[in-house]
Amino acid sequence: MPPISLMRSSLSKQLGKKALRSSIANSNLKPSHLKPSHLKPKSLSSVDPKRLLALGLLGWCVASTSAQAAVPTDAFTPSPTASLQLISLNADAVASENDIDMLAAADESDDSIDSAPDESALMDDTDSIDTSIPPEVQQVSLNAISPETLKTFVAVVDLVRRQYIDAVNDEELFNNAMSGMLTKLDSHAEFLDAEAYENLRAFTEGDVGDIGIKVTYQADAGYWVVTDVIDDSPADKKGIAVGDYLHQIDEFKLDENRKSNDIDQLLTGIAGTQVDIITSKAGRRKHTTTLQRNNSHPQVIQTKLVDGMAVIKLPAFQNNSREKLLEGLIDLNAPISGVLLDMRDNPGGVLTSAVSVASLFMSDTDVVQVQARQDQSSVLPTQGNALLKPLPMVVLQNRYSASAAEVLASSLQAQKRATIVGEVSYGKGSVQSVIPLNDEQAVKLTVANYMTASGRQIDGIGVEPDVSLSGNESTWEEQALSLLKARALDSGIRFVRKATIQ
Numbered sequence: 368m369p370p371i372s373l374m375r376s377s378l379s380k381q382l383g384k385k386a387l388r389s390s391i392a393n394s395n396l397k398p399s400h401l402k403p404s405h406l407k408p409k410s411l412s413s414v415d416p417k418r419l420l421a422l423g424l425l426g427w428c429v430a431s432t433s434a435q436a437a438v439p440t441d442a443f444t445p446s447p448t449a450s451l452q453l454i455s456l457n458a459d460a461v462a463s464e465n466d467i468d469m470l471a472a473a474d475e476s477d478d479s480i481d482s483a484p485d486e487s488a489l490m491d492d493t494d495s496i497d498t499s500i501p502p503e504v505q506q507v508s509l510n511a512i513s514p515e516t517l518k519t520f521v522a523v524v525d526l527v528r529r530q531y532i533d534a535v536n537d538e539e540l541f542n543n544a545m546s547g548m549l550t551k552l553d554s555h556a557e558f559l560d561a562e563a564y565e566n567l568r569a570f571t572e573g574d575v576g577d578i579g580i581k582v583t584y585q586a587d588a589g590y591w592v593v594t595d596v597i598d599d600s601p602a603d604k605k606g607i608a609v610g611d612y613l614h615q616i617d618e619f620k621l622d623e624n625r626k627s628n629d630i631d632q633l634l635t636g637i638a639g640t641q642v643d644i645i646t647s648k649a650g651r652r653k654h655t656t657t658l659q660r661n662n663s664h665p666q667v668i669q670t671k672l673v674d675g676m677a678v679i680k681l682p683a684f685q686n687n688s689r690e691k692l693l694e695g696l697i698d699l700n701a702p703i704s705g706v707l708l709d710m711r712d713n714p715g716g717v718l719t720s721a722v723s724v725a726s727l728f729m730s731d732t733d734v735v736q737v738q739a740r741q742d743q744s745s746v747l748p749t750q751g752n753a754l755l756k757p758l759p760m761v762v763l764q765n766r767y768s769a770s771a772a773e774v775l776a777s778s779l780q781a782q783k784r785a786t787i788v789g790e791v792s793y794g795k796g797s798v799q800s801v802i803p804l805n806d807e808q809a810v811k812l813t814v815a816n817y818m819t820a821s822g823r824q825i826d827g828i829g830v831e832p833d834v835s836l837s838g839n840e841s842t843w844e845e846q847a848l849s850l851l852k853a854r855a856l857d858s859g860i861r862f863v864r865k866a867t868i869q
Contacts, residue, residue: 520544545810550641550657553813554617555799557641561807563659567639575683575714576638576660578602582613582630584623590614591621591630593646601658607646614653615645628712628840632767636714637683638663640811670695675859676705676851678844681724684716684771689723693754693862702859705759705851709844711789715770718798718817722747725778727755728785733820734778737798746820759854760785763847764832765840769793776830777819788834788847796826 524540546558559567566576579600582591590612596603614621616633634642640660647653668691669680677696681688696703706728715721718735725734730753738744762776762785773792779785798815818824834850836843 546657549810549812553797555640555797555811555813557811559639559801559809559811560659562661563639563641564801564803564807564809565639566659566661566663567637567801567809567811575635575666576640576663577631577635578607578642578644578658578660579662580607580613580634583627584625586623588612589623591625597662600662601660605656605658607644607656611646611648613644613646615643617643632712634660635712636660637716668692668695670699672699672701672703673707673848674852675702676707676848676855677703678707678709678848680709681713681772683713684718684720684724686717686720688716688720689727692724692727697862697864699862702861703758704855704857704859705761706755707761707763707844707847707851708785709763709847710768710772710776711763711765711840711843712767713764713769713772714767715772715795718747718771718774721771721775722749725775726750727753728758728760728779729753729782730756732778732782735774735820736818736822737815738818739815744818744822755860757856758860759851759856761847761851762787763843764789764792764830765843766790766829767793768830769795773825773830774817777823777825780830780833781819781821786834786850787830787832788850789832789836789843791831792829794825794827794829796824796828 524537527535527540528537542558542560549556549558557563579597580593580602581595583594584590585592591614593602593607593609593611593613596607596609613630616630619629619633621630634644636642638660641657642660643655643657645653645655666682666685668682668688670692671678677699679692679695681692718737722734725732726749729749732749733746734749735747736744737747760779762779764772764776764787768776768789769792773795776785776787776792780787796817797813798817799811800814801809801811803809816826836846
């Protein structure tokens with residue numbers, strides 16, 4: 368299984384092919400320095416050494432953490448937009464044999480967005496990723512790490528197995544250990560179990576996820592209270608129950624000033640990613656729980672026509688976002704004089720998808736810079752025909768617009784291609800590569816940072832809007848449309864399906 372790379376989770380450039388492997392081999396690992404009389408050397412031998420060394424290799428062996436673009440890899444796969452065409456029409460015009468078939472031109476064999484991966488896209492030689500456990504693990508040197516640290520680790524495992532109130536199997540202990548090691552690196556790195564890994568792979572085709580709860584602010588209690596828990600959801604499996612108080616989501620503390628939309632967006636994200644929540648039982652001792660957003664559900668690109676202008680709600684960036692966006696414009700079956708792209712609450716997604724969408728609106732333009740640990744920065748340009756270039760454009764964003772959404776907004780802003788309205792975006796400028804360990808498990812690791820095409824930092828800063836909006840977000844769309852109307856085309860562009868030849 369090739370690695371999936373996301374920006375929350377975004378795709379990164381090939382990030383280096385040299386594998387750095389620390390040699391660790393077995394010495395006497397008895398936890399004798401802790402000196403309890405009942406702590407016997409056999410506690411280590413009863414732990415699967417492959418699991419122990421897998422944990423070690425994750426920490427001490429960087430196996431070419433490159434990323435792969437989530438773009439089609441079969442050059443002979445028919446283009447998903449092969450049946451579409453773009454026709455420039457006046458509002459009352461009718462299609463004729465002389466109409467310009469722009470979309471068909473975009474589907475020629477040299478269109479790398481639709482038919483084949485482009486050399487400048489984020490690719491990876493997956494053969495360079497080695498996650499196997501080397502045969503020499505039975506003869507491990509402790510030069511790579513303090514013997515005391517390994518002894519302490521084994522002692523803790525042994526104590527938990529014997530003393531913890533509930534029986535815990537080794538599989539769960541080691542999965543938790545790997546998860547803890549990664550989450551301490553940063554808030555985006557994590558160990559993906561089978562369910563989370565499958566959800567993250569499913570996300571590239573259109574899924575987002577949550578943890579399966581609904582919360583409401585109860586003024587009499589003064590807290591956000593869980594009012595619904597979906598059966599067998601991640602929250603249900605971890606013991607979150609109706610009536611629990613929700614105090615914090617990741618680093619965001621909750622109070623009466625938060626809105627329901629804030630809570631929903633903090634709990635929702637790319638399917639398979641994780642979130643930390645702090646809860647309590649009716650205000651008693653607070654407890655932190657790490658949950659994966661495995662309650663997944665498909666996302667739909669919503670498109671509607673308002674006074675001749677297309678309003679496109681883009682919830683996330685998946686492999687098919689470009690094609691779904693075009694399909695939505697076709698389904699309007701009307702001339703379009705401008706585009707309002709609503710990316711509020713968009714958490715990001717597949718980076719090459721953001722580049723593909725940018726390529727609909729701009730041509731011959733650098734979209735984003737990707738900077739890995741050792742490589743020089745790489746610039747990703749637009750690809751193919753800019754089918755929507757004639758249309759004036761406004762982008763709507765809020766504080767939850769993140770990652771790939773910020774890449775697109777910043778690129779359109781830098782080229783003065785669109786007016787950005789709303790509020791300052793989230794400010795997430797790191798690239799995560801999802802590296803498979805086997806068919807069912809993977810590691811999501813931060814492997815690069817991204818910046819605007821001009822080199823301006825986004826991480827921790829966000830994208831400043833050209834026009835700031837505040838107050839009730841339900842009015843923002845109307846305000847954005849009023850800006851778009853001032854520059855709308857006199858005659859629109861209609862999207863139609865190419866007639867099939869019998």
